[in-house]
Amino acid sequence: MKKIAIVILNWNGAKLLKEFLPSVVKYSQEGTVYVIDNASTDDSILVLKEDFPSVQIIQNKENFGFAQGYNEGLQNIEEEIYCLVNSDIEVTENWLTPILSHFEQHPNTAIVQPKILDYKKKTHFEYAGAGGGFIDKFGYPYCRGRIFDTIEEDKGQYNDTRKIFWASGACFFIRKNVFRELKGFDADFFAHQEEIDLCWRSFNRSYDTFYCGQSTVYHLGGGTLSNSNxxxxxxxxxxxxxxxxxxxxxxxxxxxxxxxxxxxxxxxxxxxxxxxxxxxxxxxxxxxxxxxxxxxxxxxxxxxxxxxxxxxxxxxxxxxxxxxxxxxxxx
Structure with missing residues (x-):
């Protein structure tokens, strides 16, 4: 069994799978690629079977949303590290290497996030995660590279590796044993900020969350719900x-x-x-x-x-x- 599972949660995202899954399959030879399908009613399953035969398919019985959808599907995946990837993420060559190395060298690290840039404007950070997340005293999330609606250009200012408070669910690495110790995402959240809650609970258990700027992915964003919704x-x-x-x-x-x-x-x-x-x-x-x-x-x-x-x-x-x-x- 390979050490890492790259896991995509899908719901009626056949178009996104066709566009973004090829890079994930091409550049993830170190691991096994899975798609957890949240009872899609489009042709997602057909696309996966015909176009991506190497991808392992896990079918949930209904649309559980992001949080419970992952909780259900990950019960069937036993690799040591989970990499949860949105269906609208394009990955880059060798994106897994520095993160796997970090996990190996830092046993107390439970969660890692790569650099997340904007798929539509690749010179800039992306809203959801950017260069690693933090929260203020009132629970408002912000990132290195993005505070509210101000988004920075990537000039190499966050090409480091450093401890952060939360990692973006758009591309979220977590040790399997920690995910299960924390009983996964809180299903009551359904979607949005469940990853921040999970990171906070991990922090309360004295685990570390890190940002790894040597790994880069591109996020389309708004694939499920736009900011105007x-x-x-x-x-x-x-x-x-x-x-x-x-x-x-x-x-x-x-x-x-x-x-x-x-x-x-x-x-x-x-x-x-x-x-x-x-x-x-x-x-x-x-x-x-x-x-x-x-x-x-x-x-x-x-x-x-x-x-x-x-x-x-x-x-x-x-x-x-x-x-x-x-x-x-x-x-």
Whole structure:
């Protein structure tokens, strides 16, 4: 058995498979390529069988979403390292080599992310992950190479290897034993920020998450939900609140949650002023869903929650007030 499994979750993505799977198959000889299919109704399975006979197919019984879809499919995969790859990722030659080397040399590293550039503009970082992820005190995610909507050009400034707080689910390497110890992604998230929650839980168990800038992939982005889709707004706001409730240090949980709810209200006002009324409704629905899941989420809190996490400042304040628009301005 090979050491690494390259695993793509697919739902009605036959077109994306045709476009992006060839590079994955070509440049992943060190591992076995799997596609977990979330009960697609298009011709995804036919495409896989006819065009990619070397790819192993795992068929889920229904569309479980990103989180549970991976949880279900990965039960059938036994390689030591999982590489979870979006179906709209183009990989590059030797992309696996530096990451496998890092895992071998750093036994406490549980999770790794490569450099993620924009498939449509390959000179720039991509929104989802860029040069490695962090969160501020209120749970707002940002990256080296991307803070809110400001995206940096790749000039080699993040060609390093360094510890980060979260790795992007667009291209996410994790040791199998850690994934199973943490019981995988939280299925209540369905999609969006489930990888940040998993990284936070890994952090609480004293594992390391790293960014490896010697490995590069290109991400199309928006293949399932675009940034303009209110469903994405709902999932991001709801799941961020769930993540904070699960992982914040006990002594700061109530205070930070209260402040975050206020900030969500301000975000709603901003949507109002720009005429994005469906997004206001999405925030309201996100809060209702959060309250409905609150007791269940509190029960998921890990006894090993740490008293500290990465940031004690606000990226919102730094970006909008202090005008720190790129990572190097502040960190």
């Amino acid at each position: 209110p469903r994405k707004t709902f999932l991001n706001f709801r799941n961020s609140l769930l993540m904070l409730t699960k992982n914040l240090p006990t002594q700061s949980l109530l205070f930070i949650l209260f402040e975050r709810l206020i900030l969500d209200g301000i975000a709603g006002i901003q949507f109002l002023t720009t005429g994005k009324h469906k997004h206001i409704l999405a925030i309201i629905k996100a809060h209702i869903s959060f309250y409905a899941l609150l007791i269940k989420t509190i029960r998921k809190r890990d006894a090993k929650v740490k008293n500290t996490y990465y940031q004690t400042t606000s990226i919102v304040y730094s970006y909008f007030v202090k005008k720190c628009t790129i990572f190097a301005d502040k960190f």
